[in-house]
Every structure is written in C-alpha cells, then in structure tokens.
Amino acid sequence: MGQSIFDPRRTLAQRRSALTNLMDFLVTGGIADRTRMPAQLIHTGPQCAVYRYDAAPGVASLGSPVLLVPPLGSPAMCFDLRRGCSVAEHFVNAGRPTYLVDYGPIAFSDRHLGLEHWVADVLPHAVRRVSDDAGDAPVALVGWCLGGIFGLLTAAAFPELPIAAVAMVASPFDFAKNPLTAPVRVAGKVTGGRALGGATRALGGLPSQLVGPAFKLTALPAYLKKPLTLYHHRDDREFLAQIEAVDRLMNEMHAFPGRATLQAYQRLLHRNELASGQITGPTRTVDLADVRIPVMNVAGTSDVLAPKAAAHHVGSLLTSSPDVRLPDAPGGHLGVLTGARAATTTWTYIDDFLDAQP
Secondary structure (H helix, E strand, O other): OOOOOOOOOOOHHHHHHHHHHHHHHHHHOOOOOOOOOOEEEEEEEOOEEEEEEOOOOOOOOOOOOEEEEOOOOOOHHHHOOEOOEOHHHHHHHOOOOEEEEEOOOOOHHHOOOOHHHHHHHHHHHHHHHHHHHOOOOOEEEEEEOHHHHHHHHHHHHOOOOOEEEEEEEOOOOOHHHOHHHHHHHHHHHHHOOOOOHHHHHHHOEEOHHHHHHHHHHOOHHHHHOHHHHHHHOOOOHHHHHHHHHHHHHHHOOOOEEHHHHHHHHHHHHHOOHHHHOEEEOOOOEEEHHHOOOOEEEEEEOOOOOOOHHHHHHHHHOOOOOOOEEOOEEOOOOOHHHHOOOHHHOHHHHHHHHHHOOO
C-alpha cells in the first residue's frame, strides 16, 4: 500500500513539506519562480520583436551574440521557462550576449502567412538587428524544433547574412522516421494532402486552444498519470516547480497561421520534402547542401515528436558544413531543451559547440 501524507513513517518535516508543496501547486500556483529574465526591446517588426537580455552584473562578455529562435506555436518563454531552468538565464550568466526573437500571438488576420515569412523576412531582419547591436559581430542561432529549422533554412537561403553557426534542439528533418506521423501520412496519401485544408481555411489556421492540447496528446500517458506523479513527488518542490512551469507554457501556446499550417502538413508531413534537403519557396529553392557554417542538432532520447533518427537525418544533408554535431540528451521534446537534466547535457553541448567557433 502506498504511503499517505500522514503515514507515521514519514517525518513531521516531510509531511509539512508535502502539504505546503501540494497547497502551493494546486491552489496558489506559487512554486515556480517564473520571473522573466530582464531584457530590452531593440527592434519591432511584423512577427518580429527582438530583445537583448541584460548582461549579468560582474560577468565578462563571452563570444559571439546568441539569438534564441522559438518555433511557431510556442511562446518565446520556452527559452526562459523558470529561474534555475532557463536557457536564457544560463547564457546570460555565462557572459554570452543573448538575444531573443519573439513572434507574438498569431491573429486571424495573419492566416495568409506561410513558413517562408519567417525564413525570408522575420529571421533575416532579426539577425541583422542583433549583429548591428553587437558591433557587427556574427550571430549564432539557437533554435528549438521548428525554430531550429527556420534558422538553418535562413542560413542556407541567405549566405550573406552574418550567421556564425546554427545550434538546433529537437528539430526534425525526416518525418518518415517518426512512427507518430504514420497515420497522418497515410491520411495524406488517401486524400492527396487535403485532409486538413477545409477546416484550416475556415479557422484561419490552428487555433491556440488546440495547439496546447495537441502537444499534450503526444505525451498522453504522462498526463493521465499526472495525479499519481504529483503525489509520488509531493516532497520534491523542484520537481513540482518544473511541472507547474511546463503546464503554464502549454496553456499559453499560440496559434499557427492557416497557410503555414497547410504547408507544415502537406509539404513537411505528407510529402516529407525536408528529408531531401531541398525546399522550393516562392522565389528560390533552398538547399541545405549550401550551408557552409557549423551546425548542431541535439535529439531527445525520449522525444516522440522529433525522435533521434528524424532529427539526426540532417547530418546527411549538410555536405558542405565544416562541423556537424549530432548529440543526444535525456528528455522529451521540451525536456531536452529545458528539463531538469538539460543544464548538464544539452546546454553543455551547446556551450562546447559555440566555444569551438572562431
């Protein structure tokens, strides 16, 4: 039989801790310190607000500026989840000049925007602004999921941009190597890739109310066991803080614009174009073989959205890159970026990668 909060074998301190933790978690929501890292807005444009994080007092500046690139659908706070478990905090405390591009919420009026908008407009503007702000220094891009793909495609399409390197986390490049997408790909073959077209056009995209729940469905067993998990970790305030912060992120997910949603479904999932390394846009074909800067893609060992084989497929496409690194680290799709073990695995890999660049 499991132990009760009032089990006599538990010390008074343990019982008090459990009651305080569960009360804060379930009622006040005050366990995680979600204070945002201080930052200054240095540029605004359509779906492109660029922030410079304040330097840590007394810490010497280190290396090239880093621009954090989120995916569509996720609030930019994915890089600043909570104090003590924040990618932005880690870079700032290490002395790296750190910047963030924030797309902001997506409205119905943005339904015409396709993926090329972020590759051809948003990121080039952000990179130039960061480089200017940092004294014309080359910029290292650090992107999560689709943000990493945006960064790599931008580097391939615009080699004249001052991009020093691209570090990706959980960015998938071959959806055929993800068993989770098999039913979607089969449906696409049956319908010719039109299964989502009508609904997406009517809604103007994938509404924010569906993005969070859809993300949670990929980890359904964990969510079904959540009450039991909370009970077993009732003494572990750090664990509960992480759960709380992740829940808040999931509840604040943004919408996907309609055109970008259809492209992601038809071109990335159904036709799996990215696996070839070439994507044809409105004005040009972007070829990852043209990337001539260092690239890394960290795969999560328990990631069901971007499993290791799907993420590391990019290594076979970067035939001109001088340095391609394909490590893996513990965690699922979000956990590999900012989970409890990311500081000693993923963040260390990124640090070593960035330190190796001139």
